[in-house]
Amino acid sequence: MIERTPVLDAVTHTILALGFVVAVAPFLVVGIAASHDLFHVNLVPMPLVPGGHFVENMTAAWIRADLGVKLLNSLIFALGVAFGKVIVSALTAYAIVYFRFPGRHLLFWAIFVTLMLPLEVRIVPTYAVAANVLGPWQGILDILGVTWLAEHFAGVRLDLQFGLLNSYAGLILPLVATATGTFLYRQFFLTVPDELAEAAKMDGAGPIRFFFDVLLPLSRNNIAALATIMFLWAWNQYLWPLLVTTDPSHATAVIELKRLIPNEGGIPEWNIAMAGTLIVMLPTLLVVVVMQRWFVRGLVATEK
């Protein structure tokens, strides 16, 4: 529809411009704050003209928070979660959409229900499992009386221990299962014509071949979209990495930011905190810029 509506155009452009300012202003403030020295950053109001201490502040933040190591940790963590989620959700959705097995609907609804149980809600049991992955098995053995039998007759005390605290696996694995991703894939798989699966069957391709040769290539937009969202989500995780990584060697960048934020009564070095924020923000910004096109395509529509 093409119409000439100069007034409406002007109004919409104004709203757009306002929206842009609202979205960008916080970033500008962070950037400007990161360029001032300790005195200027604490003036009220803070000067909105950038100062000359940008590089100096960035270096200070980098060294003080040991960001080289922490960014690498964050990268491993976020990539692990993103790809773990892509793989797990694609496989789950494949099972739900393409296979008829008993309990299929039950499984589907069980996954659905987990939408209502985000990490924050189940943080204590999740932590318990991460602290000792074999804990639940130990519990089962205790209840069944196997531990008791072993102790009494074999003289062996069964105590299964396998902890994941302070490890990448402990950081990544508990976050890998995702109902949202499963639904994204399920919706996509439902749009793939059944005849494609049947054609593959006639061509002699088994379920695994069909999955890798046909479904995965077709869903590359979805993979990109899901991986992007989940990368950003994982990068910004705070609570879980804080709990699991007691040893700073495995801490993520977002957690280390906390150490840059001035304590009450400490020196209010907001300029350095802001510089650190900028550094930690940068990778996510890059991912969004690079993946944007795919990301939108994967969420908006299936490929024609």
Add this chain to the structure above:
Amino acid sequence: MADISLSRVAKSFGRTTVVRPLDLDIRSGEFIVVLGPSGCGKSTLLRMIAGLEEISGGSISIGGRVVDALEPRERGCAMVFQNYALYPHMTVADNIGYALKVAGVGRTERRARVEAVAATLGLEGLLDRRPAQLSGGQRQRVAMGRAMIRSPQVFLFDEPLSNLDAKLRVQMRIEIRRLHDRLAATSIFVTHDQVEAMTLADRIVVLDAGRIEQVGTPSEVYHRPATRFVAGFLGSPPMNLIDATVGSDGTLEFADGSALSVPGVRAEPGRAVTLGIRPEAMAVGAMALDRPVQGRFALEFVEHLGPTALAHGRFADAAFVAQVPGELRTGATEGLAFGCDPTALHLFDRETGRRIDDAIAAGAAPATTSVEAASAEHH
């Protein structure tokens, strides 16, 4: 090359029966068309042969081997789907060669075989394109190429022409028949289009509500329909079907009190029947006067088709169509006379819908030289 034999094959989804137990023997190299209205179970039948659908009862054997428990890939069948079902992310060459890739055929041999198949289908220049960049007819060809590449014993076609425009459909129809003759495989072709059925088939299987109504050559099915359903389904315009009762003196009596004198009618008097007359088996106007069976119907309007026209009207209080010469404009107010030979009449039992064989003595028809009579002489 493989015979296909279905014995008591049935399919039901839960409590809905889609295909009733049916028997069918298909000779090796035969071109079978399964014809029926939508929902008659014809696609289900095809998919059961392909192995895409489990059978609920009976047994299928291909080439003397019972295939009930075999996976589709082990049955030696290839299938062309209605929507082609090409893999959208693969090139034409990859689409055609996918079955070979799965089978572990090496890259060079695969390329050679794909090129050979592409050459027979006129796809040489398109091998590097994606399905989205092809026209409907080209996609259809790729789908056929994909079926041909494994040199299957059996070709299964699931309404492959229904997504093409009319002109392409005619062209692809001829190509499919040509391919069948050259590849000498057994073909089963499912369609609801009677023209495709008549032109392609060695034998037609007419299916209705999951039941085989008739199996026969196109000529048999057209000239001697076994049931009232087949009579009404084949032919365009369809056969006129009018409920009647056999009278005592060589007549058929209709519900509105009118009667038609049929020399040589043999069905027992009083039997409830359905009379069938093909629109194209009749002569009208002055030409009707020398025919043994003569009647008159009220003309309502004439549809001109070019060489011929269709006269629509009412006879014995039922809709009635006769094919008439193209120059006929309107009819007289007292109605249009029609005439035909007794052999052009079909009688069906009104209860069972089955054809009443030898209901009309063929000898009663006087020898005529008209075109209509000549076509009726087949039986």
